[in-house]
Amino acid sequence: MPEPTTPRLHSLEFGIALNPEAARFEELVRLAQLADTRGLGLLGVMDHPYLPGVLDSWTLMTVLAARTERIRLFPDVANLPLRLPSMLAKAAASLDLISGGRVELGIGAGAGADQGGGGMGGPSRSPKVAIDALEEAIAVIRRMWAGGDEPAVYEGEHYRLEGVVPGPAPAHPIGVWVGAYGPRMIELTGRLADGWLPSFPYIDPARYIELNKTIDDAAAVADRDPSEVRRLYNIIGHIDPNGSTPFTEGPAAWTERIVHLVVEAGVTGIMLTPMADHERQIEVFSEEVVPAVLEALSKEEGA
Structure with a gap:
């Protein structure tokens, strides 16, 4: 089996991403x-709070954490201009403690006037x-998670911490996964983030590998080990x-494409972000695609 560009230090996991449409709450x-x-490990919730028909992602994630047992949850990805990073850190740590260590943090820059608030009062950057x-x-968030009795101080151009005592610390080391596409965001991800979380079709598999x-x-x-940066991929498809x-x-074509990305x-x-027929898509993904991927990878490694 060819060596991947970045050897895997993390377990291979599969999950789904949901659009928090208010009219579909029960669904x-x-x-x-x-x-x-069905044994999927990750549950992402999109975060577009400036849209009128969607629920607040953190409120929905709290409900979903209470209604599930094992799956880990994260915003996919949190809209930074509308969410103060110190409060993002507090929300993530709080839900991580409440859920027994089942929260990660996806985050994006939210560039553009609409993503800065669309009339909600967020900064236009x-x-x-x-x-x-x-x-x-990212620096503010990590200071807020550090815990301890010493006040946190941070002085930046956009954000400050002026002596707040961090805490509570999260139940486990929360990963900061960045939704990155452009050159500067990619560089920042490699330099600072715990994971990279782009989406198809905005980046196709060939571009992802590049x-x-x-x-x-x-x-x-x-001076980081590249394998420290986890590689994830949102796939909007059917x-x-x-x-x-x-x-x-x-399923066979999905399997082949995913195996290629892993290798x-x-x-x-x-x-998986299903476009329609969501329940059936999750069933096929978990029952047919995931086992086939794991079997194919096992054969590759054995070879």
Whole structure:
């Protein structure tokens, strides 16, 4: 089996991502419970609070954490301009404690006027400024998670901590997974983040593999082991035996594409975002695609 660009240090996990549409609340609970009982490990909740028809992601995640037992939850990805990083850290640590260590933190820069608030009062940042603010936010979040009795102090251009005592500390080391696409965000991810979380079709598998190497290089320049940066992938698609385009195909094609990503890019987190027929898609994904991927990888490693 060819060595992946980044050797895997993390267990390979599969999950789903949900759009927190208010009109589908009861269905979202059922889908989360289905993913949990079918053995999927990750549950992402999209975060677009400026849209009128969606629930607040953190409120929904709290309900879903209470209605599930094993699956880990995270915002996919949290909208930074509308969420103060000190409060993001507090929310993530709180839910991690309440859920027994089942929370991670996906985060994005949220560049653009609409993603800065769309009339909600958030800052309107250029892409450059948004990335600068994200770098500061990661530092603030980690200071807030550090715990201890000493006040936290941070002085940045966009965020400050002025002597707040951090805590409570989360139940486990929460991963900071960045939704990154452009060169500066990719560099920041390799330098500072615990994981990379882009989405298909915004990045196709070939581009994913190419940018994966860029993350390796950025991590190495920052004197980090590149394998510390977990590689995840949101896939907006549909498992359809009659389909013919990438990630709208049958289970066998999905299996082949995912195995390729694991082998060539060291991907250890695959998230299905169903476009329709959500319950059936989760069943096919967990019952057909996931076992086939694991079997194929086992054969590759044995060879």
